[in-house]
Ligand SMILES: Nc1ncnc2c1ncn2[C@@H]1O[C@H](COP(=O)(O)OP(=O)(O)OP(=O)(O)O)[C@@H](O)[C@H]1O
Ligand SMILES: Nc1ncnc2c1ncn2[C@@H]1O[C@H](COP(=O)(O)OP(=O)(O)OP(=O)(O)O)[C@@H](O)[C@H]1O
Ligand code: SF4
């Protein structure tokens with residue numbers, strides 16, 4: 125599992141918030157700001173971080189729903205960001221996304237069976253006579269039953285709709301799936317089914333995942349390596365056990381300390397972050413976390429720390445480890 | 447008692463037959479209490495809250511029962527009377543923010559409208575209140591972000607906009623349907639802290655629907671577990687986690703990935719699938735998935751029994767002389 129499947133280099137996505145009367149941008153929101161990392165073939169790369177830090181935006185760039193402001197994306201060694209629209213489209217099937225908001229991403233006028241069948245038919249993956257069997261197989265895979273095939277999305281609960289989204293992504297047999305909060309709408313028993321399913325598919329077909337989630341226990345279970353984002357930047361990347369046992373960046377430390385525990389008798393010691401949540405519109409100069417950091421040094425305000433490898437495979441962006 | 451739900455039954459009349467999404471459930475919430483509902487996806491949690499709010503969409507309808515809020519039956523009220531209560535005395539954070547935020551309106555206009563409908567204040571003050579609320583839920587640069595349209599915000603920000611809107615009129619009862627699923631744990635802790643503050647300040651009660659048992663454990667006073675439209679267990683939060691009784695609850699707790707688990711073993715799964723609501727197993731609705739299923743379970747429907755405040759619907763237990771006995 126050392127072959128690189130996807131490599132991202134200095135990737136940025138800026139949104140223009142206001143323009144002046146000439147159309148010149150007045151304020152720019154840096155949703156993703158010079159992010160670099162690799163995803164190896166067959167691994168699950170977990171991505172965690174503060175709400176609004178740019179995880180979904182990053183995922184949407186990888187599946188070509190947003191075009192990056194700058195930076196490069198390589199997939200199987202090929203530079204996707206250098207391809208034209210038509211060439212790029214031939215990679216769309218290989219990189220699929222399971223969306224965070226299942227309701228907004230399912231066509232309300234199609235039955236769920238047709239929603240799953242559509243990408244199979246469009247991409248000509250199976251002879252028409254075999255499509256239906258495949259649809260039922262996929263429904264079963266995600267814990268839905270044959271009798272639900274002809275229902276419409278609004279007839280399902282939130283968690284059930286999320287499973288339809290997962291089945292649709294699996295339908296085209298992609299190589300990489302960007303899973304954006306795929307299980308947070310599910311109860312823990314179905315969550316277990318879906319996580320086991322994702323694990324099986326990974327083992328069986330060598331599928332690779334970029335797994336975005338807030339549930340740190342879920343991320344630990346499913347991932348091989350984990351990246352931590354804060355305000356558009358990657359703050360730390362490490363193999364999962366290393367990250368959970370030995371978090372280096374103070375933001376990672378605060379995040380791990382806030383995991384709720386299932387024991388009402390026990391109260392946990394939390395690192396409470398001071399200060400206001402900074403905005404990606406006017407991010408603090410220097411380290412993005414410095415306005416809330418509890419270990420801040422003088423130089424943190426002045427210049428941004430680079431992501432550096434401080435021990436084998438453990439990368440951190442923080443001046444404490446210069 | 448602030449809210450009393452009594453024998454509530456909510457049905458969806460479909461061509462294929464009638465789905466009973468909520469099947470004869472009863473519970474109460476006191477002022478200042480946080481009651482959590484957990485349960486299988488599709489077990490009727492959202493439908494319960496929509497029934498309380500009077501916001502069911504056709505073909506759904508409340509087929510029976512009472513919903514008493516401060517001793518008035520909400521189910522007997524006209525939509526006009528309900529509108530005065532909704533967003534004011536009772537407000538709701540919806541499970542899917544994108545379906546309840548208007549995509550073509552700026553965030554601030556949506557929150558301001560709610561404030562101005564229920565509070566007698568000027569437009570300027572309503573805007574100030576809106577920005578203050580966005581700040582309270584941790585939206586950075588709240589004055590600027592108030593001008594955003596919903597699609598310009600991240601999933602977690604939209605969820606917090608819903609929270610800001612729901613809390614903007616200091617409700618007596620907040621129904622929060624998965625209010626923190628899209629939030630990272632630090633902001634989640636902040637939102638739970640905010641709910642606590644609202645309860646201290648205004649004695650606000652919360653009906654908290656969530657899949658996150660960590661959140662339940664930290665935030666709730668009491669917990670209801672639902673399966674297939676029915677309450678299968680109810681207890682105060684400490685007893686529920688210390689001594690879960692119903693086989694479904696036990697299965698749920700076993701399915702959670704443990705943060706201190708260093709093995710890469712497969713997760714425990716409750717066997718089988720949720721039954722077709724039009725074709726429920728006879729007897730106990732969990733019987734086809736239960737490891738303890740007995741002969742009797744497939745023939746009779748177990749009743750919800752209560753001893754010392756801990757309720758359970760399962761034949762493994764029998765209430766006798768003030769004690770629950772395990773068979
Ligand atoms: N289309 C857009 N136009 C303007 N701003 C946007 C747009 N999409 C996202 N943003 C902004 O970019 C930032 C990152 O958003 P993103 O959705 O990537 O966050 P996220 O990490 O997925 O958060 P969450 O965990 O809450 O889903 C946010 O400040 C968001 O408001
Ligand atoms: N418009 C509808 N038509 C038909 N059935 C419906 C409709 N809305 C809901 N249902 C059914 O009612 C049941 C309860 O749904 P509900 O949304 O309350 O589940 P839930 O417990 O909130 O689940 P989740 O945790 O996944 O959100 C589901 O089985 C669903 O299929
Ligand atoms: S009543 Fe029987 S089938 Fe139902 S949960 Fe109890 S033991 Fe299992």
Ligand SMILES: [Mg+2]
Pocket residue numbers: 179180181224304600601602
């Ligand atoms: Mg997101």
Ligand SMILES: [Mg+2]
Pocket residue numbers: 281282283491492493541623
């Ligand atoms: Mg729901």
